[in-house]
Amino acid sequence: MTGDNSEFSVIDRLFKPLAGLNAEARGLIDDVAVLGAREGYDLVVTTDAMVEGVHFLSTDPLDQVARKLLRVNISDLVAKGADPYGYQLLTAWPKGMAYEGKAAFAAGLRIDQDEFDFDLFGGDTVSTEGPLLLSITAFGHAPVGRALSRAGARVGDRLLVGGFIGDAHLGLRVLRGEFDELSEAHKAHLVQAYRLPQPRDDLAEVVLDHAHASMDVSDGLIADALHMARASEVTLVIDLDRVPTSAAARAAIALGADVTDLITGGDDYQILCTANAAGAEALKAAGLHEIGHCEAGTGEVSVISGGKVIEIEDKGWVHV
Amino acid sequence: MTGDNSEFSVIDRLFKPLAGLNAEARGLIDDVAVLGAREGYDLVVTTDAMVEGVHFLSTDPLDQVARKLLRVNISDLVAKGADPYGYQLLTAWPKGMAYEGKAAFAAGLRIDQDEFDFDLFGGDTVSTEGPLLLSITAFGHAPVGRALSRAGARVGDRLLVGGFIGDAHLGLRVLRGEFDELSEAHKAHLVQAYRLPQPRDDLAEVVLDHAHASMDVSDGLIADALHMARASEVTLVIDLDRVPTSAAARAAIALGADVTDLITGGDDYQILCTANAAGAEALKAAGLHEIGHCEAGTGEVSVISGGKVIEIEDKGWVHV
Structure with missing residues (x-):
């Protein structure tokens, strides 16, 4: 996991515990994640971002925003018949955002990681002059060649x-x-x-x-x-x-x-x-x-x- | 690939050609990408974002920003000994950003996709009140168990x-x-x-x-x-x-x-x-x-x- 220098303590304090002991995340001490191939399965990948004021309200509690962010991506995976596996996280914090807000966000991630058996693998943290932006690239497993598509509808279905x-x-x-x-x-x-x-x-x-x-x-x-x-x-x-x-x-x-x-x-x-x-x-x-x-x-x-x-x-x- | 409704024409016109014929992207007509397992290889994953005014200058030409975005992520992969494979793209366009800028950005992606044999698999496009934010989650292949880490240095090296x-x-x-x-x-x-x-x-x-x-x-x-x-x-x-x-x-x-x-x-x-x-x-x-x-x-x-x-x-x- 990578981040601006000022963000390293946030990564250490908030995100490393979320990566836990999963091998893919390398404890977030490395700057890449490594995903082993699961024999007989394809990796299903989806990216969904949420922007404050567009996809959620400034008044929405940040723990719930975090959980929605995970759920939106998990929803994409399960609709394809995939088993949720884990995710890369991008956070673009508004400059001056309080640590408490980031901690609430991380607490929300923790709840739904446990709920859906979904692990943090890595990501990036940056700061922005703009509104809070959060994005996940989520991974799931589907049996080889069987991940569903929106292109599969047939006449008569x-x-x-x-x-x-x-x-x-x-x-x-x-x-x-x-x-x-x-x-x-x-x-x-x-x-x-x-x-x-x-x-x-x-x-x-x-x-x-x-x-x-x-x-x-x-x-x-x-x-x-x-x-x-x-x-x-x-x-x-x-x-x-x-x-x-x-x-x-x-x-x-x-x-x-x-x-x-x-x-x-x-x-x-x-x-x-x-x-x-x-x-x-x-x-x-x-x-x-x-x-x-x-x-x-x-x-x-x-x-x-x-x-x-x-x-x-x-x-x-x-x-x- | 997904996006705000106003962005579907941008996806159709600018990003679909970038996905080309690679099977993983499903032609970008689906909302997920599907990556087959490569036997004997791990998937190395990295996420790097770039924010206007932080990681690049507002005056930097957008085709070059696009190429830098790809190169920054490819650099991460090759430093781990991985062979660059492809990427998920997140674009957060500032509201009112001209189509020409987006087209220049896509043109830059095209140049370096070809240069590094690196394919677009999918992603998300959103709009923001803030500055331009671009992020890639990049994938590469490394032989099983061999992807290098920053944790491997030994005394005497x-x-x-x-x-x-x-x-x-x-x-x-x-x-x-x-x-x-x-x-x-x-x-x-x-x-x-x-x-x-x-x-x-x-x-x-x-x-x-x-x-x-x-x-x-x-x-x-x-x-x-x-x-x-x-x-x-x-x-x-x-x-x-x-x-x-x-x-x-x-x-x-x-x-x-x-x-x-x-x-x-x-x-x-x-x-x-x-x-x-x-x-x-x-x-x-x-x-x-x-x-x-x-x-x-x-x-x-x-x-x-x-x-x-x-x-x-x-x-x-x-x-x-």
């Missing part, structure tokens, strides 16, 4: 999603003061979904065994379905009425939230995948929800509700 | 360096208007060393075969020797009179540059390694320079000149 859509988007709006009439329990549920997504590592194996295409929903259901449709060169049809929503989300809809906001919001970190009919049954038995199907096409997403096609204005997600 | 020390530091000062009396050729040499370091991939194999400890010099010769001394729990003795300097650096010294600035400056990206007497001979035959030796100790660096120990005030490097 069913489209499935791992769990509730829209909670994180609504949680962000709760943090901004909207939906004040919601119950405290519902508000807490939505804020928790925003701050601390739950990677579906419990579903990685069944998805690996049955899905044709798979990814996690980070930019919003519609935007990510569009990525899958384009990569697979098909049309994905989503039945809005079948998209699973939480009781808290339904309460927010009753208070005026637009259901299309839920599917264009982001930060869900649910698995989105396709499978043939038999695979879809196995996936549903594991708890996934069928929300549509896959037709011949050239990279479109079609949303239906009440049996009719509806237009979604904003298919993208413009972060915080 | 010779200390060697791959080439000129101090040029990059002086180049930065030339860019800031110092040493105006230098010849244009000398100024160009020093600025080139700062902007476009030369990773010593030509030395990776001989270093792998003969060195006990190895790393590249990025924070300055003294600071990095100190890292090696601490990791190896030895004392490294550096004979200042034997540290190789370029004709341009000697001209700058004649104009008043302090020789200790050269060894406390940074950005050299030369290999620093130790080896036993026979190994040192092989390394010197390959062009490395013997600059000192390794004594029993507990993590110190001792600098001698004219046979006497000299005190170096500032052992660290406080970037740009």
